[in-house]
Amino acid sequence: MIRLEGLEKVYPAARGQAAHLALKGIDLTIGRGEIFGIIGRSGAGKSTLIRTINRLEKVTGGRVLVDGVDIAGLSNAELTAFRRRVGMVFQHFNLLSSRTVFGNVALPLELAKTPKAEIAARVAPMLELVGLSDKRDRYPAELSGGQKQRVGIARALVAEPMVLLCDEVTSALDPETTQQILDLLRDINRRLDLTMVVITHEMSVVRDLCDKVAVIDDGGIVEQGNVFDVFVRPEHPTTQALIAGEIEAALPKSLHRIIHGAPQKDGENPVVKVVFTGPNAYEPIISQLSRVAGIDFNILAGQVDYIQNRPFGILFVEAKGGLAEAERAIAFIQSRNLSAEIIGYVDPDTVPAG
Numbered sequence: 563m564i565r566l567e568g569l570e571k572v573y574p575a576a577r578g579q580a581a582h583l584a585l586k587g588i589d590l591t592i593g594r595g596e597i598f599g600i601i602g603r604s605g606a607g608k609s610t611l612i613r614t615i616n617r618l619e620k621v622t623g624g625r626v627l628v629d630g631v632d633i634a635g636l637s638n639a640e641l642t643a644f645r646r647r648v649g650m651v652f653q654h655f656n657l658l659s660s661r662t663v664f665g666n667v668a669l670p671l672e673l674a675k676t677p678k679a680e681i682a683a684r685v686a687p688m689l690e691l692v693g694l695s696d697k698r699d700r701y702p703a704e705l706s707g708g709q710k711q712r713v714g715i716a717r718a719l720v721a722e723p724m725v726l727l728c729d730e731v732t733s734a735l736d737p738e739t740t741q742q743i744l745d746l747l748r749d750i751n752r753r754l755d756l757t758m759v760v761i762t763h764e765m766s767v768v769r770d771l772c773d774k775v776a777v778i779d780d781g782g783i784v785e786q787g788n789v790f791d792v793f794v795r796p797e798h799p800t801t802q803a804l805i806a807g808e809i810e811a812a813l814p815k816s817l818h819r820i821i822h823g824a825p826q827k828d829g830e831n832p833v834v835k836v837v838f839t840g841p842n843a844y845e846p847i848i849s850q851l852s853r854v855a856g857i858d859f860n861i862l863a864g865q866v867d868y869i870q871n872r873p874f875g876i877l878f879v880e881a882k883g884g885l886a887e888a889e890r891a892i893a894f895i896q897s898r899n900l901s902a903e904i905i906g907y908v909d910p911d912t913v914p915a916g
Contacts, residue, residue: 563629563725563757564592564615570623571610571781584610586782588624592774597751597758599772599789601804604763607781612727612761616648617641629724646674649718653730655710657702663689664698667716674721688716691753692746708739715746719754726750728760732767744771765804769793769869777801790870794839813863813878816914821906830907831880832888833862837901838875847895848879855891857883862913880908 569588575581584607592598602608613619614626617633626633628648636644657666667688671681689695692712702710711731718726728747732740748771751758760772768775768789776786779800785792796802821833836847851859859879866875881888888904895902 563594563596564590564598564759565627566590566611566614566624567627568624569611569614569621569626571607571614571619572622584781585614585621586780588778588783590776590783590786592757592759594757595751595755596774597748597760597772599760599762599768599775600778601762601765601768601775602778602800603804606778608761608763608778609729611778612729612759615725615727615759616645616650646670646721647723648725648727649721649723650727650729651711651714651718651731653733655702655707655714655734657710657713659702662699662701663694663705663713666702666713667720670717670721684720684722685716688720691719691750692716706739707735708742711735711739711743712746715743715750719750719756724757726756726758728758730761730763732762732764740767741770747771765793769867773870777804788870790872790874793869794837794874817862817878817908820912821908823906826885826907827909830909831882832885832904833906833908834859834879834881834888834892835903835905836877836879836895838866838873838877839901840872840899843873843875843900845898847898847900848877851879851891851894854894855881855883855887857881857887857891859891860913878905880910880913882910 566588569585570583571585573582573584588611600608600611610619614621615628617626621634633641633644658669661669664685667685668681671684689698692715694709694712694716697705697709705713732743735743744767747758750756760767762768772789774787775789775792776783777798777800778784784798785796785801792801793805796805826832848859848861859881862878862880864875864877866873868874881891892902892904
């Protein structure tokens with residue numbers, strides 16, 4: 563549905579500042595019906611990138627093709643018609659306070675001079691789709707943040723777009739409402755087979771919503787792939803840093819302070835980090851380890867999550883024995899196509915109780 567080829571965007575020098583290269587050689591392919599996430603830190607270029615897809619930003623170099631059409635060659639009239647087919651949902655809702663829910667959703671159709679009867683016939687099912695049929699005559703001031711974002715989604719969908727662009731759509735929402743909006747977007751994707759491009763700085767949004775993801779840093783794509791693969795095997799330092807807040811935080815700070823690296827001191831036990839992925843993630847590995855290594859294992863911390871309906875977990879265990887037993891346990895874990903490594907050593911008397 564969307565193909566970006568060698569995309570570059572340069573902002574010219576202004577007010578004594580040098581020209582800024584905002585996008586550098588971006589190559590991306592987004593399939594029809596996919597939910598594609600673009601994630602990066604503030605200032606990485608992700609908002610500039612999404613605005614090139616509907617030509618709110620003109621590119622300096624490269625091409626943007628949407629449904630096979632190079633949008634740089636569109637006339638003004640063609641561009642207007644094209645933008646009606648590319649819906650956009652914003653972080654801060656952008657609703658008109660003087661219009662009701664119905665009026666806000668109907669606005670794109672009114673601007674396109676759609677007949678009133680057709681407007682009513684198209685707005686009503688959109689309100690039902692986003693769960694706001696009972697709020698059609700309310701004004702934005704009477705709505706919660708989540709309800710306002712649902713209005714924004716309905717407004718973006720009422721023109722029956724082929725692509726939906728979502729720019730930080732959950733950043734202004736609390737965690738519970740965020741999850742509700744993500745569930746709604748996933749449901750809309752399934753019902754309408756709608757291609758979505760999601761800009762975010764939150765890895766949890768990518769994990770819970772997207773099929774594929776590209777990581778942007780300093781204007782360039784540094785890593786991309788299926789969400790599960792990028793989460794489980796991040797390669798670039800930027801990706802690793804973004805994921806660390808979601809996954810690696812499984813080891814509490816209290817344990818960070820008492821675990822140290824080699825060499826092992828007398829009486830200290832190895833601490834093993836086990837990463838669970840794939841079909842073998844369901845096996846009772848810890849109980850098997852005790853039999854194979856002949857020692858007990860103390861679970862220090864861990865978490866298990868599901869990414870694209872596939873299990874992914876990290877477990878930190880203290881091997882109540884020597885280095886040889888711990889290495890035997892690691893060899894067994896690796897034989898099950900799971901990942902394990904010794905991350906340090908700990909005095910068993912310093913491990914917090916409970």
